[in-house]
Amino acid sequence: MLGIDAARVIITEALKAGAAAGMKPLSVVVLDQGGHVLAFERSDGASPGRFEIARAKAHGAVMLGMGGRAQMARAEAQGYFMAALSGVFEGRILPVPGGVLVRDASGAVVGAVGVTGDTSDNDAIAAEAGIRAAGLQPEA
Amino acid sequence: MLGIDAARVIITEALKAGAAAGMKPLSVVVLDQGGHVLAFERSDGASPGRFEIARAKAHGAVMLGMGGRAQMARAEAQGYFMAALSGVFEGRILPVPGGVLVRDASGAVVGAVGVTGDTSDNDAIAAEAGIRAAGLQPEA
Amino acid sequence: MLGIDAARVIITEALKAGAAAGMKPLSVVVLDQGGHVLAFERSDGASPGRFEIARAKAHGAVMLGMGGRAQMARAEAQGYFMAALSGVFEGRILPVPGGVLVRDASGAVVGAVGVTGDTSDNDAIAAEAGIRAAGLQPEA
Amino acid sequence: MLGIDAARVIITEALKAGAAAGMKPLSVVVLDQGGHVLAFERSDGASPGRFEIARAKAHGAVMLGMGGRAQMARAEAQGYFMAALSGVFEGRILPVPGGVLVRDASGAVVGAVGVTGDTSDNDAIAAEAGIRAAGLQPEA
Numbered sequence: 381m382l383g384i385d386a387a388r389v390i391i392t393e394a395l396k397a398g399a400a401a402g403m404k405p406l407s408v409v410v411l412d413q414g415g416h417v418l419a420f421e422r423s424d425g426a427s428p429g430r431f432e433i434a435r436a437k438a439h440g441a442v443m444l445g446m447g448g449r450a451q452m453a454r455a456e457a458q459g460y461f462m463a464a465l466s467g468v469f470e471g472r473i474l475p476v477p478g479g480v481l482v483r484d485a486s487g488a489v490v491g492a493v494g495v496t497g498d499t500s501d502n503d504a505i506a507a508e509a510g511i512r513a514a515g516l517q518p519e520a
Numbered sequence: 521m522l523g524i525d526a527a528r529v530i531i532t533e534a535l536k537a538g539a540a541a542g543m544k545p546l547s548v549v550v551l552d553q554g555g556h557v558l559a560f561e562r563s564d565g566a567s568p569g570r571f572e573i574a575r576a577k578a579h580g581a582v583m584l585g586m587g588g589r590a591q592m593a594r595a596e597a598q599g600y601f602m603a604a605l606s607g608v609f610e611g612r613i614l615p616v617p618g619g620v621l622v623r624d625a626s627g628a629v630v631g632a633v634g635v636t637g638d639t640s641d642n643d644a645i646a647a648e649a650g651i652r653a654a655g656l657q658p659e660a
Numbered sequence: 661m662l663g664i665d666a667a668r669v670i671i672t673e674a675l676k677a678g679a680a681a682g683m684k685p686l687s688v689v690v691l692d693q694g695g696h697v698l699a700f701e702r703s704d705g706a707s708p709g710r711f712e713i714a715r716a717k718a719h720g721a722v723m724l725g726m727g728g729r730a731q732m733a734r735a736e737a738q739g740y741f742m743a744a745l746s747g748v749f750e751g752r753i754l755p756v757p758g759g760v761l762v763r764d765a766s767g768a769v770v771g772a773v774g775v776t777g778d779t780s781d782n783d784a785i786a787a788e789a790g791i792r793a794a795g796l797q798p799e800a
Numbered sequence: 801m802l803g804i805d806a807a808r809v810i811i812t813e814a815l816k817a818g819a820a821a822g823m824k825p826l827s828v829v830v831l832d833q834g835g836h837v838l839a840f841e842r843s844d845g846a847s848p849g850r851f852e853i854a855r856a857k858a859h860g861a862v863m864l865g866m867g868g869r870a871q872m873a874r875a876e877a878q879g880y881f882m883a884a885l886s887g888v889f890e891g892r893i894l895p896v897p898g899g900v901l902v903r904d905a906s907g908a909v910v911g912a913v914g915v916t917g918d919t920s921d922n923d924a925i926a927a928e929a930g931i932r933a934a935g936l937q938p939e940a
Binding site for chain 2: 426427428429432433436452455456459462463466467469470471472473474475476
């Protein structure tokens with residue numbers, strides 16, 4: 381199970397990775413395996429809507445069991461499917477990199493991370509850094 | 521901070537600019553930096569839905585930290601992303617010119633303006649005129 | 661028909677009446693006879709949610725053909741009815757004084773005004789002052 | 801303006817205060833002055849829905865400019881009014897103690913804190929402790 385201590389590490393290290401790489405101000409959310417919000421931080425200078433964006437990235441990952449890159453591939457291959465999922469999940473889906481599943485050592489999904497603020501690819505890089513720093517495995 | 525006096529100037533001057541350029545009846549909304557409605561006017565002859573349209577243009581700009589032109593470029597490059605954002609922000613997004621971020625002298629975002637009624641490009645021109653008349657900086 | 665010129669007078673004079681009476685910062689919305697937003701102003705010092713509150717007061721008045729005082733009486737007499745109307749109108753109802761129907765000289769409803777910021781009774785007083793100043797008849 | 805550094809202090813110290821007083825696992829959200837999520841932490845052992853509860857307490861405080869105790873007094877005096885506000889703010893209101901406005905030294909509202917997990921009164925106590933620890937003024 382993903383607890384608050386691990387969530388704090390994920391957020392702190394994701395933000396550190398973003399800052400070290402000169403990214404724009406990032407916002408990071410950690411959801412539990414039910415898709416519910418565990419922890420979140422929005423960096424100074426980030427726009428007001430970043431919580432909703434980060435949460436949608438992560439929530440879609442948990443609900444579908446698919447990280448952001450896989451969701452994006454699906455969106456590009458079958459647009460109407462991903463568009464319909466927006467309705468299915470009442471808007472809480474955003475099929476681009478930055479939503480990353482979190483797996484424990486046994487491979488079980490214990491939650492998801494959503495990062496937003498820079499390019500989607502960089503968001504994912506920061507998410508993955510945070511997850512690894514917490515001793516968990518990212519699946520983008 | 522963007523106050524009611526500046527908002528009044530923005531609206532008055534945006535409508536003036538539109539009228540001077542022979543535009544169709546315009547509607548102008550001003551939102552604060554949290555995306556909440558500060559002031560609005562719908563010109564006679566404008567259709568009933570103009571408030572929602574103007575507000576969606578401006579609200580998306582505040583939430584994303586991106587003006588309408590930038591949002592439109594994103595929509596054209598990655599349609600499913602912008603479509604999903606519609607769900608994330610519960611319909612309060614409209615990725616076309618006319619939604620313009622308002623920055624103060626220090627460059628900080630203090631709100632956004634949404635104009636609708638003529639072509640999107642003309643809407644943006646009117647918005648920018650209103651913002652400059654209030655001594656603020658438009659970022660379309 | 662209630663046009664933008666009359667709407668401007670209503671707002672300006674309602675705010676003046678509130679200031680003259682030492683009321684807290686008021687916010688004033690004017691809706692047309694279809695319940696759609698014509699104009700709005702939120703005074704400096706008012707909380708961010710005042711647009712939604714003012715609009716709900718006025719929107720309920722137009723939809724029901726009943727001013728805020730009448731709606732309040734209904735709410736007190738038959739609470740489940742007014743509560744259910746909240747669902748019927750998707751949240752755009754607030755059954756307290758401050759939502760005032762606007763009638764022209766012939767008695768026809770041409771729109772509604774919603775005022776919020778002070779006590780409900782004072783909100784209604786300001787709304788009525790603004791409506792009369794525009795040469796129209798308030799029905800609270 | 802309420803930044804991430806102050807938000808972190810608020811959360812850390814609110815959780816500390818709760819633990820020191822033997823409270824149940826608390827969850828703490830910090831919103832900016834526009835009601836948008838800045839930071840959040842849900843303690844281990846807290847139920848999954850605590851983010852929504854905490855956020856509703858704080859969001860209502862920002863939108864209305866009223867802390868949780870004042871909202872509760874209003875709900876008890878005029879139930880149909882607070883019930884209707886639930887619709888106006890699309891569910892993001894919870895009129896009980898634990899939602900606390902945050903003011904800076906000049907008295908301006910810079911955001912709000914929402915705490916949930918123990919009794920409402922204890923939630924408010926923890927929120928106030930966190931806010932004071934950040935050098936800001938709580939208005940419950």
